[in-house]
Amino acid sequence: MIDFLNALVLFSNFVLIPGIAYGSQLALGALGITLVYGILRFGNFAHGDTMAFGTMTVVLITWYLQSIGVGFGPLPTALLALPFGIALTALFLILSDKLVYKHYREVKAPPIRMVMASVGVMFVMNGVVRFIIGPNDQNFMDGERFILKARAFKNATGLNEGLAIKSSQLLTVVIAIILVSALFWFLNRTRTGKSMRAFSDNEDLALLSGISPQRVVLVTWILVGALATVAGVLYGLDKSFKPFTYFQLLLPMFAAAIVGGVGHPVGAIVGGFVIAFSEVTITYAYKKFLTYLLPSDYAPDGLTQLLSTDYKFAVSFIILVVVLLVKPTGLLRGKVI
């Protein structure tokens, strides 16, 4: 019995809790991608670098706040900087829309041209981020690091295995829930949100019923900026901020959006968790876990790891491929052209 509990705690500590946190971060990122897909109708390759840009602004403001001695008690100072970061990122996105995407929308360019343009924007954003903050790792987490420390858990329960919950993990989940509920409330209950959904379903009909496309586009970019910044900051608090890592998040986020069903907000969240849990469960080494559960004669010799962590991108890619082969519309029916 005690072995079973130990195995359970071990599994929660290394798979369940990190998986939930990572899944929430991916879900927020995939929501941003899916919004652009649904309303602006192209795959936004600049999304990873938008996250990096948003996180960079938050990091810089956090450093400024820290330097003048402003803190947020046990919570990370970055949360105070978040609204400013969102505003700056949204501004940057709206500017990029005015300078780049607007033209292609007006000439009704095929979606792949918009994708290419987004690659150009990605280049620019990447350059800006590297120019301002550099390509290296930045740590901007402060405040209380742990909610539950492994040692405290061990002492309290008397188990061999400790359970640690980082405050960044809890924050991720709480903020993700708040943000997603607010987003769904906005999309389903407010007039602007409804007009956005109408625009996504049928552009011509929406225009005919007097919905202003400029307004829809503007609000979409603000939402995308908010989602990207929050996702980036949460990921950065949980791990660390490095521009190139954010570029690499593009693949799992796209996979999440497509697996869930392109243009489908609930799908993006489902997809985010599917990708995150597959990644964590497949790259986790089960040796210790199985040693607890199996009779000692059957305990495995090797790491019993399905794939080494170096291949975590392969996991999201394989899931993406399987979904494209078996159900190209995604788990929840999305748009496939």
Added chain:
Amino acid sequence: MSNSLRALLGFGTFAILLYLVGEYQSWNVALAILNLCIISGVMALGVNIQWGYAGLFNVGIMGFAALGGVAAVLVSQPVITSAWQAGGSGILISGVMLLVVIGLAFLVAKRFQAGWFRTLAMIVVILGGYFAIRQVYDPAVFAIEADNPAKSGYLGGLGLPIILSWIVGGLFAAGVAWIIGKISLGLRSDYLAIATLGISEILIAMMKNEDWLTRGVKNVTGLARPVPYELELQENPRFIEWVEWFNSAQLAGFTGEAKATALRNLVVEGSSIFVKLCYAGLFLSVLIIVLMLCVMALASPWGRMVRAIRDNEVSAAAMGKNITRRHLQIFILGSAVVGIAGAMLTTLDGQFTPSTYQPLRYTFLIWVMVIVGGSGNNLGSVLGAFLIWFIWIEAEPAGNWLMQYVTQWMEEGSDLKRHLLDSAQHMRLFIMGVVMLTVMRFSPGGILPERTNTTVAKA
């Protein structure tokens, strides 16, 4: 301005720029730039086949180029017998097992009706196969990597001339392109982009981690060369004679000891220039062959069909053209050309270093070349490759100089000044992005726009 005049002006400008570098920096630098320009030109041609002919957006150029690099290692490195004895049979057996599992999976997919039973059978086949393969594969890999890890620790290659790897690299890239194309063509146009982005990341991850194949991050250095070595040339009396004859005017001013030293320096410099010229000749012949094939293909009935599909898929489909098949064909051809260029690049470097493959350098820079040069125009992509690579290389000293100039009024040692000077190198990403966006927006045809039939008729 007609296209031929533009082409003449463009290549003329490039020649003058190269000449200036040769005169004022050094001819070694100029030739190094030229060699990479030519390789980039081949790569850009491959991308242009995909984008210009068919509108396929390949974001995994890096992966296909790296496959060419793997081919260079596998073809040219000597066979390492001890490693083959240690684990070669295990690797071969697991390869056969992999084929069997894939065959079984296809059989299950074909034979059974869709439903829970097929899904279950599929999962059993794939998972069972995976674990069975790991049983054979893991010990074999361990044995190979334990075999003299400091020097080899991998299976080696076939010990054939490295030039052959250019073809093999193309075949490797074509094979991967076939798989990716089969999966993602015929769906949303941007799914191909995402799939290629994914496969290129995975290919690089494999090259970094599968030490038994290419030594991973330990790199394979000292690849065989298709051209002579500098040191051999410097010992070669005929080469020395030749350098003496070529520089006789310059050497006439010296006598005795001074003349010998001057000649020695000239021989050292000349040997390195000679080697680079040999490479340039090889690469240029590949570029010209690929370019000619591209131009001929585009002018043929096949080329007209391809452009018809690109310009209006619906009406081309109504004329009975199989669009997905043509797209697959074009995607494979373009990737193969990129693979050839990748093998050439590794040949030039003389080493295979997986960690140098960066998407911004190998994927997106090539895209800028194609867009700026003129998508759909073969000569245009080559010109774009030449100019953009030149700018990419020379932008770094220029950017540093500009930053020195901008920051000169700041006080010495200030943090901002140091930061600006350190970050100057990142400006070129920004500049490339702006160049790409500007050209796409204001001159979508690029420097050399695609010639359509109507303009040909007018001329």
